[in-house]
């Protein structure tokens with residue numbers, strides 16, 4: 498019985514892992530498609546200007562969710578609305594895969610507060 502339960506939970510973990518993989522997009526394609534984003538969000542995803550959010554190391558699904566919200570207008574931002582308009586569903590998954598894979602600076606606000614030097 499215990500063994501059966503272990504097998505069952507292992508199966509559940511595998512199923513979860515494969516759904517995650519399906520939603521994570523293609524990192525290499527994402528890098529190409531993200532070129533238009535670099536001007537504001539930085540080539541390494543760690544923008545130097547505090548008015549642009551850092552994307553490097555952000556959760557993959559958070560990035561996807563944010564992009565969907567700009568698309569539907571749930572998040573209202575004229576700049577991002579224009580940029581997401583050019584992204585397909587696949588593009589969204591790919592750029593999210595790319596930015597989430599980059600080394601993060603989300604653990605510090607240094608240089609990322611208005612007026613900070």
Ligand code: HEC
Nearest residue numbers: 531533534536537548549550560563564574576577580592
């Ligand atoms: C001209 C500058 C500019 C460009 C280019 C740009 N963005 Fe943005 N982006 C912004 C600004 C400004 C915000 C903050 C908007 C807000 O307050 O909601 C933002 C917000 C975001 C967010 C939400 C971040 C968070 O922490 O909630 C994501 C994700 C994002 N951009 C992804 C992208 C992607 C992907 C591209 C390229 C396809 C891109 N951006 C191109 C300016 C830009």
